[in-house]
Amino acid sequence: MIVAVEEKITTSADKTIDAKGYWVTPGLIDVHVHLREPGYEYKETIKTGSRAAAKGGYTTICCMPNTNPVIDNEILVEYIKMKAEREAIVNVLPIGSITKGQKGEELANIGKMAQAGICAISEDGKSVMNAGLLKKAMKYVSMFNLPVFSHCEDPTLVGGGVMNAGEMAERMGMKGIGADSEEVIVARDIILARNTGVKLHICHISTAGSVQLVREAKQRGEAVSAEVCPHHFSLTDEAVEDYDANTKMNPPLRSAEDVKSLKEGLKDNTIEIIATDHAPHHMDEKNCEYDRAAFGIVGLETALPLGITHLVEENILTPMELIEKMSTNPAKLLGIDKGSLQVGKIADITIIDPDEEYAIDVNTFASKSKNSPFHGHWVKGRVKYTIVGGKIVLNNGELV
Amino acid sequence: MLRRKDILGIRDLNCEEILHILETAKDMKEKIGNKKAREKSLQNFSVVTLFYENSTRTRMSFALAGEYLGAEVADLGVATSSVNKGESLVDTGITLDQMGIDIMVIRHSMSGAANVLARNVRASVINAGDGVNEHPTQALLDLYTIFEKKKNFKDLKVAIIGDIIHSRVARSNVFGLTKLGAHVVVGGPSTLISKNMEYLGAKVTTDIKEALRDADIVMGLRIQLERQKGGLFPDLREYRGLFGIDEEMLKYAKADALLMHPGPVNRGIELSTEIIDGHQSVINEQVKNGVAVRMALLHLLAEERKRNEDTHSKWTHTRSFIQNRWDQRYTG
Numbered sequence: 001m002i003v004a005v006e007e008k009i010t011t012s013a014d015k016t017i018d019a020k021g022y023w024v025t026p027g028l029i030d031v032h033v034h035l036r037e038p039g040y041e042y043k044e045t046i047k048t049g050s051r052a053a054a055k056g057g058y059t060t061i062c063c064m065p066n067t068n069p070v071i072d073n074e075i076l077v078e079y080i081k082m083k084a085e086r087e088a089i090v091n092v093l094p095i096g097s098i099t100k101g102q103k104g105e106e107l108a109n110i111g112k113m114a115q116a117g118i119c120a121i122s123e124d125g126k127s128v129m130n131a132g133l134l135k136k137a138m139k140y141v142s143m144f145n146l147p148v149f150s151h152c153e154d155p156t157l158v159g160g161g162v163m164n165a166g167e168m169a170e171r172m173g174m175k176g177i178g179a180d181s182e183e184v185i186v187a188r189d190i191i192l193a194r195n196t197g198v199k200l201h202i203c204h205i206s207t208a209g210s211v212q213l214v215r216e217a218k219q220r221g222e223a224v225s226a227e228v229c230p231h232h233f234s235l236t237d238e239a240v241e242d243y244d245a246n247t248k249m250n251p252p253l254r255s256a257e258d259v260k261s262l263k264e265g266l267k268d269n270t271i272e273i274i275a276t277d278h279a280p281h282h283m284d285e286k287n288c289e290y291d292r293a294a295f296g297i298v299g300l301e302t303a304l305p306l307g308i309t310h311l312v313e314e315n316i317l318t319p320m321e322l323i324e325k326m327s328t329n330p331a332k333l334l335g336i337d338k339g340s341l342q343v344g345k346i347a348d349i350t351i352i353d354p355d356e357e358y359a360i361d362v363n364t365f366a367s368k369s370k371n372s373p374f375h376g377h378w379v380k381g382r383v384k385y386t387i388v389g390g391k392i393v394l395n396n397g398e399l400v
Numbered sequence: 401m402l403r404r405k406d407i408l409g410i411r412d413l414n415c416e417e418i419l420h421i422l423e424t425a426k427d428m429k430e431k432i433g434n435k436k437a438r439e440k441s442l443q444n445f446s447v448v449t450l451f452y453e454n455s456t457r458t459r460m461s462f463a464l465a466g467e468y469l470g471a472e473v474a475d476l477g478v479a480t481s482s483v484n485k486g487e488s489l490v491d492t493g494i495t496l497d498q499m500g501i502d503i504m505v506i507r508h509s510m511s512g513a514a515n516v517l518a519r520n521v522r523a524s525v526i527n528a529g530d531g532v533n534e535h536p537t538q539a540l541l542d543l544y545t546i547f548e549k550k551k552n553f554k555d556l557k558v559a560i561i562g563d564i565i566h567s568r569v570a571r572s573n574v575f576g577l578t579k580l581g582a583h584v585v586v587g588g589p590s591t592l593i594s595k596n597m598e599y600l601g602a603k604v605t606t607d608i609k610e611a612l613r614d615a616d617i618v619m620g621l622r623i624q625l626e627r628q629k630g631g632l633f634p635d636l637r638e639y640r641g642l643f644g645i646d647e648e649m650l651k652y653a654k655a656d657a658l659l660m661h662p663g664p665v666n667r668g669i670e671l672s673t674e675i676i677d678g679h680q681s682v683i684n685e686q687v688k689n690g691v692a693v694r695m696a697l698l699h700l701l702a703e704e705r706k707r708n709e710d711t712h713s714k715w716t717h718t719r720s721f722i723q724n725r726w727d728q729r730y731t732g
């Protein structure tokens with residue numbers, strides 16, 4: 001627990017950390033993580049994913065249900081909670097699926113999962129394409145006061161695309177994914193969520209059009225929030241050059257104009273959350289033909305430095321605003337009593353050296369997977385300490 | 401001298417490199433018919449062709465080119481090899497690398513497959529066609545054919561007609577021709593052409609007469625019969641009537657225009673038999689030039705490998721390409 005926040009604390013402590021020149025912030029919260037357990041332990045586990053989180057300054061992470069089996073009932077929720085209690089070094093909050101097996105046919109055991117302690121429901125990895133079913137799920141989940149996290153993608157418009165549609169795809173000779181495949185579902189879900197009383201959260205928005213749709217919904221006073229991933233504001237589709245599948249993710253890296261709109265959306269708070277969409281994949285799933293490679297990149301250990309480098313240094317956000325989007329606002333969305341350093345709050349704390357400059361090296365990642373397009377990318381800002389419930393889990397940059 | 405480990409696409413080559421390849425091809429062409437003059441510059445070199453898509457003509461052309469230069473040429477029968485048992489492209493590449501193959505020639509149905517292979521092997525890789533991306537050796541032989549007849553590329557008008565959207569040949573030619581100063585117009589039905597081609601510097605039109613008007617070069621592309629089933633045009637009769645090139649249509653081009661086609665040609669569909677066999681046609685020369693251009697590429701890559709023999713370790717890629725992706729890029 002946080003006992004005192006004062007200029008001069010006279011009471012003695014077991015341990016003091018010299019944080020001169022550092023930022024002391026509420027522990028970071030990531031609402032969008034794939035821990036891959038159960039089912040894909042060769043990519044990541046609850047244990048390794050939580051260690052990656054601690055290295056990235058995260059004290060709480062929400063794990064998506066697209067595992068094998070899909071997290072669609074309370075027994076599986078209990079399994080994740082039990083594993084997390086035993087092996088995780090940060091807080092892990094499970095997210096339940098919207099439909100059984102994420103098949104888009106019948107509702108998952110949303111109420112039972114709510115009792116077991118999920119923090120949200122989501123079909124992440126795809127959209128519930130049956131709009132009527134999704135609307136019923138929204139109504140149903142509203143009585144448990146849980147948000148719906150919406151991955152927005154109409155597969156009929158993706159048509160085998162592997163990167164952003166446009167000039168770069170033309171140069172590379174690859175099939176493109178247009179902005180429309182994302183935007184039609186963003187628009188649809190915003191419309192469906194009206195009058196259901198549900199909090200709709202749009203995952204990983206990546207296009208200028210999506211930002212505008214969310215902005216307009218917020219102006220109308222609708223309960224909509226949105227997240228952006230660090231890679232979507234740090235890179236453009238130009239990075240796909242060389243067919244390195246570490247640049248392949250869904251939604252794809254977009255154009256420079258989209259990046260500009262995302263930054264505007266961050267600045268005017270249309271986008272109030274930064275989430276990683278941490279998606280570990282084995283090297284064999286990336287060191288192959290681009291068309292054949294898996295979608296997704298790891299993000300827990302690069303999010304904060306990318307935020308400092310591409311948002312704070314470029315004067316898009318103040319340091320305070322960055323941390324709000326990585327801690328305070330996620331806590332609000334989840335309705336949990338975190339994301340604050342006030343006296344009496346739980347001692348989830350992150351200490352950051354905002355000035356350290358270095359090149360990202362995937363070999364230093366605690367995550368089991370190294371699929372990041374940021375290897376060799378120069379950044380500013382390093383997490384020095386991560387404290388979870390008063391316990392130091394990252395000590396001067398080293399996992400305890 | 402060509403300071404490259406691999407030939408992956410025309411997109412990566414600059415003007416000087418392209419012209420150097422064409423000059424080398426000229427030398428090679430003179431030697432094709434003269435056994436004694438042939439330089440055995442690929443003696444003790446091994447070349448393997450790795451064709452994930454069928455193509456007898458390109459594969460034969462590479463095999464002959466290698467043999468003329470004294471290389472050992474082998475074909476990995478993809479259909480009968482362990483690839484058929486699910487071996488990945490990278491694993492196949494590494495296996496061949498361990499066998500000491502010097503040059504791998506790959507054709508694959510996925511864009512960028514040659515790039516993936518190249519960064520995982522020590523051998524030099526030549527792209528013989530990847531997905532809808534590039535077919536650099538076909539474009540180089542087309543460029544060579546134009547170069548031989550027209551001596552220069554500056555301000556030539558080149559019309560490429562047909563199924564542009566699925567054509568890696570068209571794309572590689574557009575990259576090369578625009579770099580060398582030619583003007584390219586691509587023409588075809590709106591379902592087989594994309595405005596996006598303008599990003600590459602070509603003009604896009606569905607009006608074939610407009611495309612052909614005053615052209616110095618007319619290039620027909622093969623229309624694949626299965627596109628009809630995909631609903632991209634009603635039938636061959638209509639395609640031929642609207643987009644086929646015959647003697648009448650060819651008159652829109654300059655009187656001394658060259659007629660080209662990468663083959664195999666559908667006689668009477670994209671081009672009429674009269675013009676295929678007519679005096680403007682250089683289609684048969686293209687085939688001959690294909691061997692010369694491939695000899696040139698093999699020769700230049702082999703030369704570069706010899707020059708770098710001491711630094712070969714620079715190219716030793718391990719499986720951990722992610723970690724090494726930056727420092728292991730061939731730096732010359």
Ligand SMILES: [Zn+2]
Binds near residue numbers: 124
């Ligand atoms: Zn998603």
